[in-house]
Amino acid sequence: MEAVLQALQGPWPWYVSGPIIGMLVPLMILIGSRSFGISQNLEHLCAITQPKFIRVDFFKYDWKPSAWSLVFAAGVFIGGYLAANIFPAALPPQLSEQAQVMFNGWGMAEVTSYNPAEIFGLKLGNVILLLVGGIFIGFGTRYAGGCTSGHAITGLSTLQPQSLYAVIGIFSGGLIASHFLVPVIVGN
C-alpha cells in the first residue's frame, strides 16, 4: 500500500509518463473517434463566453457537439487537482546539475517548488508577463491549429507534414524565448 502511494506521488520518469500520454491517442479514437488535443477548447470557451455586443463571426458556431472536449479539459483540471493536492510529490523537480547552475547564474533562488516564484509569484511585473505570454500561447495555438498535444503528439504519430512544420515553429519560438528573452526577464 505504501509502495502504491509512493508510486502515485511520483515524480514519474519520462518512460512512464510518455507512454501514458501517447496511449491517449488511440484510446480517444476507439472511444468516439476523437482527436487527442486540448487547445481547441480555448476556441469553444470563446464561443461560449463571447458577449452579445461583440460579434466576431468566427466564434458563432454550435460548440455543443464538442462538449466531449470540454469534459476532457475538465478531467485535466481534476487530474491536476488530485496530483498536486491528494497525491503531492515529496520533492520539487530534480533538475540536471547544468540547469540548476544556469538558474543560479540568472540570479534565481534554489529550486524548492514546482514553479518559480520569480515568474509565478503574484506581483505586478509577473502578472503583466503572464498576460502577455498567455496571449501569445492562445493566439499561436489557434493560428497553428493545435498545440503540443494536437500537433506534436497526435500530428506526428499520424505522420502529418503540417504538424512537423508546426512543431519546428513551436520549437524555434521556444528556443528563442528561452535563450534570449527569459534570461533578461528573470534577471530584472
Add this chain to the structure above:
Amino acid sequence: MRRYLAYLPYLLLGALFGFTLIKAEAASWYRIQEMFHFQSFHMFGIIITAVLTAFVGLQLIKPLVNKASLDGTPIVIPKKGAGKLSHPVGGFIFGIGWGVIGLCPGPIFALIGSGSFAAVIVFFATLHGVWLYGYMQHKLPK
C-alpha cells in the same frame, strides 16, 4: 442519463492526462527551460515515447478504421486542416509564449487544478489571445 454517461470516458482520460502532466513535471517552468537548453533528456523522452506509443497504438487499431467506435461513430484517423504558413508561424508565436511562461495549454488546465492562481491568469490571457486570432483570422496568411 445515458447521454451524460457517454462523457465519462473523456473525463477519466482527461484526469489521467492532467495527473500525468503534473507527475511528469511537464507543467514545471524549470523543466521547460531545461528542455530548451538541452540540459536533460526528460522532456524529450516524454514527447518521443508519447509519439512512439501513439504511433504503435494507431497501427494496432488500423484494421478497425471505418468500423464503429464504442459510441457508434465510425473510426477515422484524425487529419489536421490545410494551411501552409499558419502551422509554422502560429507554432512559432505559441513557442515564444511557451518558452517564456513554461506552460502549454494542457499543463495550464492541470496547473489551475493544482491550485495555481498564476495559471488562472495565463488561462484568462490565452482566451484573449484566441479571441484576437478569431477577430483577425480572415486577414492572416493561411
